[in-house]
Amino acid sequence: MGITKKIKKEEFKRYGQLFSVLTKYGFEDILANSRIKKLLPKEFLRSHPDSEKTLTYSNFERIRMVLEELGPTYVKLGQVLSNREDLIPQELIFELEKLQDQATKLDNFDIYKTVEEELDITISEHFQSIEHKPLAAASLAQVHRAKLLNGQEVILKVQRPKIRKVIEADLLIMKHVSRNLEKYSSTMRSFQPVLLVSTFEKSIKEELRYLREIENTQKFARNFKDNESIYVAQVHVHLSNDRIICMEYLEGIKISEIEELKSQGFNPVQVAHVGVDLYMEQVLEHGFFHADPHPGNIFLLHEMGKLSFLDFGMMGVILPKDRELLSELLVYFLQKDTKRIVFLLEKLAVKTDIKDLQKLDQDLYIFMESISDTAIKNIRIGPVLTNLKEILHENKVVLPHYFYMLIRGIVMIEGVGLKLDPNFDITKNLRPYVNNIQKRQFGFKKILTKNLERIKNVQQLMDTLPEDFGIIIKKIKDGKLVVKHQISDISRLQSISSKLIDRLVFAIIIAALSIGSAILVLADAPPKVYGVPVLGAVGFLLSAVLGFYIVLSMFKKK
Numbered sequence: 001m002g003i004t005k006k007i008k009k010e011e012f013k014r015y016g017q018l019f020s021v022l023t024k025y026g027f028e029d030i031l032a033n034s035r036i037k038k039l040l041p042k043e044f045l046r047s048h049p050d051s052e053k054t055l056t057y058s059n060f061e062r063i064r065m066v067l068e069e070l071g072p073t074y075v076k077l078g079q080v081l082s083n084r085e086d087l088i089p090q091e092l093i094f095e096l097e098k099l100q101d102q103a104t105k106l107d108n109f110d111i112y113k114t115v116e117e118e119l120d121i122t123i124s125e126h127f128q129s130i131e132h133k134p135l136a137a138a139s140l141a142q143v144h145r146a147k148l149l150n151g152q153e154v155i156l157k158v159q160r161p162k163i164r165k166v167i168e169a170d171l172l173i174m175k176h177v178s179r180n181l182e183k184y185s186s187t188m189r190s191f192q193p194v195l196l197v198s199t200f201e202k203s204i205k206e207e208l209r210y211l212r213e214i215e216n217t218q219k220f221a222r223n224f225k226d227n228e229s230i231y232v233a234q235v236h237v238h239l240s241n242d243r244i245i246c247m248e249y250l251e252g253i254k255i256s257e258i259e260e261l262k263s264q265g266f267n268p269v270q271v272a273h274v275g276v277d278l279y280m281e282q283v284l285e286h287g288f289f290h291a292d293p294h295p296g297n298i299f300l301l302h303e304m305g306k307l308s309f310l311d312f313g314m315m316g317v318i319l320p321k322d323r324e325l326l327s328e329l330l331v332y333f334l335q336k337d338t339k340r341i342v343f344l345l346e347k348l349a350v351k352t353d354i355k356d357l358q359k360l361d362q363d364l365y366i367f368m369e370s371i372s373d374t375a376i377k378n379i380r381i382g383p384v385l386t387n388l389k390e391i392l393h394e395n396k397v398v399l400p401h402y403f404y405m406l407i408r409g410i411v412m413i414e415g416v417g418l419k420l421d422p423n424f425d426i427t428k429n430l431r432p433y434v435n436n437i438q439k440r441q442f443g444f445k446k447i448l449t450k451n452l453e454r455i456k457n458v459q460q461l462m463d464t465l466p467e468d469f470g471i472i473i474k475k476i477k478d479g480k481l482v483v484k485h486q487i488s489d490i491s492r493l494q495s496i497s498s499k500l501i502d503r504l505v506f507a508i509i510i511a512a513l514s515i516g517s518a519i520l521v522l523a524d525a526p527p528k529v530y531g532v533p534v535l536g537a538v539g540f541l542l543s544a545v546l547g548f549y550i551v552l553s554m555f556k557k558k
Contacts, residue, residue, distance in 0.1 A: 018070065018173060018177075058091075060089075060091050060092045060094070060095045061095055063092060063095065063096075064078065064095040064096060064098060064099060067096075067099060068099065070170075071139070071166070071170075072139030072140055072160075072163070072166070072167070073166065073167050073170035073171070073174075073204065074170065075099050075139055076139065076140075076200070076203075076204050076207075077174070077200050077204075078096045078099045079096070079099055080199070080200050080203055080204075081096055081196065081200075082096035082097045082099070082408075090386075104137065105133075105134045105137040105142065106134070106137070106142060106160065106161075109134075109142065109161070111130055111131075111132055111134075111144050111156070111158065112130060112132075114158060114161075114244075115130065115156065115158070115244065118158075118241060118243055118244050119239060119240075119241060119244060121239075125149075126148065126149060126239060127146050127147065127148060127149065128147040128148065128149055128151070129146060129147050130144055130145075130146040130147075130156065131144050131145045131146065132144075135155065139160075140159060140160060140163055140207065140208065141157050141158055141159050141160060141163075142157075142158055142160065143155050143156070143157050143158075144156045144158065145249060146246075148236075152248070153248075153249040154236065154239075154246050154247060154248060154249050155246075155247060155248075155249050156244060156245070156246055157210070157244065157245040157247070158243070158244050159208070159210070159243045159244070163208075164208060167204060167208070171197075171201050171204075174197045174200075174201075175194075175197055177193075178193035178194045178196070178197045179194060181193045182194050199401060203314070206313070206314075207313045207314060209242060210240065210241065210242050210243060210244065210245050211240075211241070211242045213245060213312050213313045214235050214237060214240055214245060216312035216313070216315045217232065217233070217235050217247070217312045218235065219288060220232055220288065220290075220309070220312055220315075223282070223286045223288060224278075224281075227278070227281075228306070229274050229277075229278060229306060229307060230278055230306055230307050230308065230309070231250075231301055231304055231306040231307070231308045232308065232309070233247045233248040233249075233250050233308065233310070234247065234248040235247045235248075236248075250299060250301055250308055250310075251301070251302075251303070252299035252300055252301040252302060252308060253299060253300045253302055254295055254296060254298075254299060255271065255275060255295050255298040255299065255300060255307070255416055255420070256295035256296075256416070256419055258419070258420060261300060261420075264302045266300060266302070266305075268420040268421060269420065269421040269424075271300060271307070271420055272416070272417040272419075272420035272421045272424055273417075273421075273424075273428075273429060274307060275298060275307055275413065275416060275417065275420075276413055276414070276416075276417050276424075276426060276429045277429050278307060278309075279293060279409070279410075279413045280429055280430065280433055283316075283318070283326075283406060283409075283410075284323070284326070284327060284330075284433050284437075287317065287318035287319070287320065287322075287323040288315060288316070288317055288318075289315065289316045289318075289406065289409060290309050290312070290314075290315060290316075290409065291314040291315055291316045291405045291408070291409055292311065292313075292314050292409070292412070293309065293409055293412050293413050293416070294412050294416075295416055295419065296310075297309060297310045297311050298310070298416065314405075316402045316405040316406055316409065317402060318402055318406075322348060322400070322402075325344055325347055325348050326348070326406075327433075327437045328340075328344055328437070329341065329344045329345070329348070330430065330433070330434060330437065331434055331437050332344065334427075334430075334434060336368040338361050338364040338365045338368060339361065341364055342357070342360055342361055342364065345392070345397055345399070346397075348399055348400070348403070349397050349398055349399055350398055350399065350400050351398040352396065352397050352398070353396035354395055354396060354397065355395075355396065356395075359395065360391075360395040360397070363391045363394070363395065364391065367387060367388065367391055385407045385410065385411060386407075386411075389404075389407065410426075413426075414426050503550055503553075503554075506546060506549075506550050507550070509546065510543045510546045510547050510550075513539045513540075513542055513543040513546075514539070514540065514543045516539055517535070517536045517537070517538075517539030517540045517543065518536070519536075520533050520535050520536035520539065521533050521536035521537075521540075
């Protein structure tokens with residue numbers, strides 16, 4: 001059965017749009033050089049001849065244009081890929097970072113009807129009013145202002161109609177295309193398109209789950225409940241579900257609006273340090289951090305004098321053991337201890353294929369030396385982290401996804417700090433955490449805990465050792481003990497063995513010829529030339545040629 005018979009109407013429509021946009025921007029070679037075009041019916045191919053190509057733009061610019069024109073799912077894909085310097089060329093990263101999560105507002109969208117149907121309520125029983133005109137529009141949702149019966153102003157974040165169906169169709173297409181690219185294109189295979197699409201699918205589905213976003217918001221609020229520098233908007237859970245979020249409306253100033261901050265009597269330099277300090281607390285203390293801290297997601301509430309983070313759809317989570325490793329990594333990074341850094345990177349990595357451990361150590365040492373002569377205040381953490389990711393990529397060290405989200409977040413937050421304070425130095429914000437980490441590392445409590453864990457591990461080992469020995473002995477008795485071994489570079493060994501056998505066969509043939517020729521000469525067997533048996537002489541000559549050939553090949557190939 002052809003694959004086109006399995007494609008639903010929505011998928012068919014999106015396949016058509018995908019092919020049309022790729023052709024428009026001069027990427028029909030991707031389709032022509034793979035079997036992806038077999039996914040499209042011939043009728044569509046005949047009705048869409050090559051359109052004018054925008055060849056004045058670079059390939060990377062055209063990729064960005066393709067994603068923008070294909071809509072929300074592909075824009076989100078580009079935004080996710082912009083964080084993967086370990087897989088994507090830097091020139092393409094630069095273009096993908098230009099992608100903005102903006103969309104046109106839906107003019108005919110009936111917000112009253114949508115809210116009533118989704119929440120199964122009557123508007124008048126819960127709201128004084130809801131504004132028809134959206135306050136903002138993104139690719140996945142629209143935001144409307146409203147007022148509750150008690151007079152509190154709120155916002156309603158409502159998913160766009162049918163957006164889930166569009167995304168499902170797009171994801172199916174992405175999976176088909178990625179599988180074909182990986183199967184038939186050796187160039188694209190190195191970018192692991194199937195893995196990228198799988199990661200993206202988890203990310204965008206997570207973003208569509210508003211109940212998870214509500215949980216994230218509440219957890220974030222609990223983490224900062226005793227911090228006077230931050231305020232988290234209240235969520236009205238009884239007026240929210242998996243497609244609508246009703247939360248407190250906050251009046252504030254975008255952290256990037258420096259002149260407005262100054263006019264309200266706030267010091268941008270102080271605001272920068274408070275904002276970055278709050279972010280580092282999320283990472284190093286809570287292990288639960290905002291993955292998209294761009295200036296549009298951080299507000300200063302001028303009436304309260306507090307900062308507020310918005311949009312908790314994308315959050316990074318660091319396990320306690322990984323958080324401890326990251327903390328130690330930060331300490332050794334500032335101490336320029338490459339040996340410990342390599343050790344911790346191997347423990348953090350989800351996958352490593354380090355061909356040359358010494359090379360990685362040397363790359364890190366050169367990297368450290370390149371920033372050691374730079375004044376601390378002139379170090380920019382963004383380029384430093386980007387350089388570090390390139391070293392990890394070259395040495396085949398793959399770290400968890402949250403690590404790349406974290407780097408993206410730190411680079412963003414440093415950018416916010418530099419916007420507010422041109423002399424901003426992020427290491428000043430890191431120093432107190434580094435001091436606390438070192439105190440914990442060498443504190444009595446930490447040493448005692450580590451030793452207790454070691455004693456516990458030894459005790460567990462001793463408890464299970466008799467049983468383990470019993471299992472091994474039973475397997476030996478039953479003849480079920482299997483020893484698996486792997487020979488490195490087996491193909492080379494096979495090649496050498498084959499050559500040795502060939503030479504041995506040659507040697508046996510030469511020996512046989514020599515012995516046979518000697519017998520013929522001793523037997524004085526005719527025919528003869530000048531009294532010498534011809535067959536014996538020919539045998540000796542052939543033996544000499546073959547012997548010379550073998551000796552020559554041995555010297556030549558060492």
